[in-house]
Amino acid sequence: MKEETWQSTACILCSINCGIKVQVEEGKFVRIQGDKNHPASKGYLCQKAARLDHYQNHNSRLTHPLRKKPDGSFEKIDWDTAIREVAEKLAHIRDTYGGHSIAYYGGGGQGNHLGGAYSGSLRKALGTPYIYNSLAQEKTGDFWVNGKLFGRQTCHISEDIEEADYAIIIGANPWQAHGFPRARKVLQEISKDPKRTLVVVDPRRTRTAELADIHLQVKPGMDAFLIAAMLGVIVQEGLEDKDFLEKRTLGFSELADLLQKIPVEDYAQRAGIEVDLLRKVARGFASASCASSRHDLGVEHSLHSTLNTYLEKLLCLITGNFGKKGGNNLHTQFVPLIGHSKDPSEGGATTKVTGMKEISKFFPPNILPAEIDTDHPERVRAVFVDSSNPLQSAADTKAYQKAFSKLDLLVVIDVAETETTEMADYILPACSQYEKWEATFFSLSFPTNYFHLRRPITPLKGNTLPEPEIYFRLLVALGAIPAKFPFLEAFARLHRRFPKRNLLSKALALTIALRPGLKPYLTTVLYASLGKALPQKAQAASIIWGTSHFYAKRYAKQVKRAGFSDGEELFNFILENDTGVAISTHTFEEMWQLVAYPDQKIRLAIPEMLTELADLSEEKEITNSAEYPFILAAGERRSYNANQIYRNPAWRKNDPEGALRIHPKDLKNLGFQDGEHIACQSAHGSITVCLQSDDSMREGALSLPHGYGMSYWDSETKERKQNGPSLNLLTTADHCDPLAKTPYHKYIPVRLLAIK
């Protein structure tokens, strides 16, 4: 095939969104390679991207709007009917019970955030205060801590593992899960370099741990003790960076009082780590010329979730490895993915039924069934889902099934038939991420940040629509905005011809002055006006015009450094470029401007966290229960899982059943065989799994993979089948962090039984 038939886009399977080039033949992705021109991924790919045709082409793709019939089956309807009926029903629920009786869930996955950017208009028209999404079942504890440390929950940290002399990775497996660009290359480089040190904290000897200089094989769920002990060593031995603490932080002495008292040996033992090795790591980290730390689900989805993320951040903060190359740094957000919510004591929002607080503008999936399945007069009665499959991915599948069956209305936008669309009253089919303009807002890098606007590379299938169009049509049907904006459209066209005159901003300001009711819907108004003036049907990109201007104003110097004189130039470059773009470059000194407190000082002492840290010493040692003697990590990232994105198991090259990994000694003691099918039972549910003997496991610990258990159509038998274990049949909503409600998925007590 000719060179020019390669089209640029990105992999949509994890937050890194590596640039890829694809050759498409008759709708099939026949060749896929890394895009060397992408400035962040530089041609890098992992094995999963080669299988992307299984996302684009499979027999569970949705091709037509569907409405549920009274008998539970679905019938095809046209878009006008779908939009009209959904709008009418939503409006009825809003007008009868209030906006808080409607919840929005999702808004984007690993590859698609452009559509969700237009969903804000719909939420405003419905008056719903609730956004539930998957970030709020992993990262909101972390965001809450950031809010306290740096002044706003939008202050988010990036880890410069690539440049670090000493890197510590706690509860993350970047070899499989990534989490930072070109992870495998970076890990291999550090591993090979005798002058650099890599430490991995993980109960399992993962590939990442194998590459490490030091592997701390922590007892599941005991990271708070381990990190607290490391911080204890640093402070007790006077290894903290006193100049940094004096210049950049407040509250250290209060924190230090607690850390001085940490019984290091006792905590090391609680964590199952030899104390001398722990001391060595603490000293190595504190004395390195630059050190970086990174955590992920291994600690977020486990006991003391929020506290763990606080303690992990303190490693860099008290050793002065913050705001420098090879350390941790705050970064900018090109399009805000994370928001800021006030605490309830300052007037922040809470839910009506359970009283849960909002964090970073989100509410946690763990509480949603309780908000629905109750006779509370202010319960949630309608849910609007986009790009998420909570019926599989949220804790406690059965509670979700029960709660969702009680809803007055469930509307789902997806590209595929899912467990969640099965329960919907209306299914609105979106075109795939390779059939529309798309982007993610995972711009999480420092000092240079990137953005990639992707174009469609293949025609859309069936009667599907891009999400921005669905949101626009719903807004018009709700009567929130007119269907056409002739005045603005004319100015938008003029603006595209004479951008220097700034005509569009002026026309927008005039429109809003004359019709203030349109203000909440500005993004959709832009879509309906500027969107039509953009080349190559890039209507959905209109929001990027607004964000480019905003970003270039806020970070003028840094955007200039990346080569753009203003927002218009930045926008046009993004629009015309088919790969990633470097949008801004900061100096390390300028990072301090990203701290949101006016004095730019980090507040180290967070009262709630200090209490939880102090209480660790009182915490009873957990002895495994006789009834449920194993600790299951319910959701490991492996070579062939990718959230809920690939349905058909044919994409997998190994591990077709998503085996349960168990240490050979445990297997022997139980009298089971490698490959045997048995029942894995928690106090809440039971699933059938296939055993795999694996000496990389810690004894007493088990692991099952995330990203299995979805239903699909078997093309031979034409039956609906399930592709491996459905983990959330084992999990419950109340087994979670008290502060952020993040589930303890890595700490599920279970037993293994023979199947009779």
Ligand SMILES: Nc1nc2c(c(=O)[nH]1)N[C@H]1C(S)=C(S)[C@@H](COP(=O)(O)OP(=O)(O)OC[C@H]3O[C@@H](n4cnc5c(=O)[nH]c(N)nc54)[C@H](O)[C@@H]3O)O[C@H]1N2
């Ligand atoms: N291949 C693949 N990659 C993915 C995804 C995918 O589905 N597949 N999903 C993406 C998403 S949405 C996310 S959020 C990230 C998550 O990325 P990660 O958090 O890195 O992935 P996990 O494998 O869930 O968990 C990381 C490690 O935590 C360890 N662990 C278990 N219990 C404990 C514990 O008590 N303490 C410690 N310290 N470690 C523990 C596990 O052994 C595992 O190696 O991955 C992303 N990347």
Ligand SMILES: Nc1nc2c(c(=O)[nH]1)N[C@H]1C(S)=C(S)[C@@H](COP(=O)(O)OP(=O)(O)OC[C@H]3O[C@@H](n4cnc5c(=O)[nH]c(N)nc54)[C@H](O)[C@@H]3O)O[C@H]1N2
């Ligand atoms: N037990 C357990 N549960 C877990 C985890 C775990 O480790 N253990 N991990 C958790 C984590 S970290 C995460 S992030 C979640 C992920 O779980 P979810 O939030 O459910 O998100 P995804 O799996 O990314 O994808 C959801 C849906 O997006 C759809 N989709 C794909 N492309 C498009 C598109 O262009 N438009 C639309 N509208 N839809 C599209 C897919 O078909 C899929 O149904 O799972 C969580 N659940």
Ligand code: SF4
């Ligand atoms: S799954 Fe692999 S190829 Fe795809 S974005 Fe993530 S790291 Fe890149």
Ligand SMILES: [Mo]
């Ligand atoms: Mo995630």
